[in-house]
Structure formats: structure tokens, C-alpha cells
Amino acid sequence: QQQVKQSPQSLIVQKGGIPIINCAYENTAFDYFPWYQQFPGKGPALLIAIRPDVSEKKEGRFTISFNKSAKQFSLHIMDSQPGDSATYFCAASGTDSWGKFQFGAGTQVVVTP
Amino acid sequence: DAGVTQSPTHLIKTRGQQVTLRCSPKSGHDTVSWYQQALGQGPQFIFQYYEEEERQRGNFPDRFSGHQFPNYSSELNVNALLLGDSALYLCASSLYTEETQYFGPGTRLLVL
Numbered sequence: 443q444q445q446v447k448q449s450p451q452s453l454i455v456q457k458g459g460i461p462i463i464n465c466a467y468e469n470t471a472f473d474y475f476p477w478y479q480q481f482p483g484k485g486p487a488l489l490i491a492i493r494p495d496v497s498e499k500k501e502g503r504f505t506i507s508f509n510k511s512a513k514q515f516s517l518h519i520m521d522s523q524p525g526d527s528a529t530y531f532c533a534a535s536g537t538d539s540w541g542k543f544q545f546g547a548g549t550q551v552v553v554t555p
Numbered sequence: 556d557a558g559v560t561q562s563p564t565h566l567i568k569t570r571g572q573q574v575t576l577r578c579s580p581k582s583g584h585d586t587v588s589w590y591q592q593a594l595g596q597g598p599q600f601i602f603q604y605y606e607e608e609e610r611q612r613g614n615f616p617d618r619f620s621g622h623q624f625p626n627y628s629s630e631l632n633v634n635a636l637l638l639g640d641s642a643l644y645l646c647a648s649s650l651y652t653e654e655t656q657y658f659g660p661g662t663r664l665l666v667l
Binding site for chain 1: 596
């Protein structure tokens with residue numbers, strides 16, 4: 443049973459475009475939602491994280507939008523570059539599962555020159 | 556400041572064997588979590604160690620066990636290896652009081 447559902451599975455955008463990745467969850471006890479970027483053969487690297495008391499958070503070219511009532515959150519990559527081509531994972535954890543991250547299945551993003 | 560380190564980077568074993576993977580957390584961190592990442596999938600939580608005790612466990616059989624040492628480093632042991640255990644094994648370190656986890660590069664295990 444996948445507790446965090448991520449879509450789309452893959453995405454191709456041109457340089458400068460804005461890839462958008464969506465995640466949905468069911469467990470209302472989740473209260474911490476990080477996004478990770480993973481390059482082939484490497485471990486996931488933390489990009490940005492958000493909590494439910496905030497509807498949007500920006501760090502550099504990465505923005506998280508959070509909709510608590512819909513139990514959905516999304517990652518936007520502004521002005522995407524070929525170097526952003528990677529697999530992106532959303533994750534969630536909560537007070538009933540401290541430190542036990544539930545990951546989405548991942549989205550492979552390709553940014554063409 | 557060294558980040559999370561894992562060893563070995565790659566490992567090949569045969570079915571039925573046992574394997575031990577090692578992790579050193581980021582400097583200042585006291586908690587280590589282990590994840591299994593099958594090809595093309597998201598990481599799956601195995602367990603978490605803090606103060607040398609297993610604090611949380613995911614849906615993995617008892618063949619998966621671990622240990623944390625006084626210097627906060629950790630080992631993951633897998634007994635009676637199955638072909639399905641082939642995966643990238645990731646270690647993540649954190650402070651027990653904080654949720655942010657930092658991942659190491661992983662150990663790629665291939666079971667033949």
C-alpha cells in the first residue's frame with residue numbers, strides 16, 4: 443500500500459520550461475514533506491521541504507505548493523536547465539512515524555537543451 | 556565536513572549468503588535510518604537506529620537486522636539473501652530531534 447502517490451512517472455520539458463510534479467497522501471498525521479533529487483548512481487539529495495502550516499515555499503528555482511485540504515503537494519522547477527535532469531521523489535513523515543519517510547515512486551525529469 | 560559515507564559501494568553475493576553494509580553518519584548526527592531502493596522505485600524504509608536501539612521498523616522480514624555503535628555509525632545485516640534483495644541500500648543520517656534526513660551514496664547489492 444503506497445501511502446504517497448506521485449505523478450507523472452516521467453516528464454520531458456524544454457530548457458526554461460516549468461516541470462510540475464504532483465504528490466498526494468492519505469495519512470493526515472503526516473506533517474513534514476521533503477522533496478529529493480537523485481542522479482543515476484547517487485543517493486537522494488534534499489532539495490526543499492514544507493510543513494502543512496505553509497501553502498508555498500521557495501528556495502532558489504524550486505517551489506513547493508501545498509494544499510492541506512486536498513492532501514496534495516507539488517514541486518515546480520522554475521527556468522529549468524539540462525542539469526536539472528534527474529529523478530525527483532516526494533516523501534512524507536509524521537508524528538506517528540517520526541523519521542520513517544514514505545516516498546513516492548519518483549518522477550524522471552528530462553530537460554532538453 | 557564529511558557527509559554520510561557508506562561502504563562498500565558495490566557488492567555481489569549469491570543466494571543464501573549473508574551481507575553486512577556499513578554507514579557513517581554526517582558529523583554531529585546521532586540517528587541513522589536505512590532504506591532499500593529497488594531499480595526504478597522510491598526508497599523503502601527498513602529501520603532507524605538511535606542510542607544504539609532500533610526505534611522504528613518498516614515492513615521488512617527479520618532477515619534484515621542492524622546495529623548502531625557508540626560513535627553513531629551503523630551496520631545493516633541481511634541473512635539468507637534472496638534474488639529480490641538486489642537493490643541500492645541507502646543510509647540516511649539525522650538528528651533525532653529533527654526530521655531532515657541526509658542520504659549517503661548507497662551500496663549497490665546484486666544477489667545472483
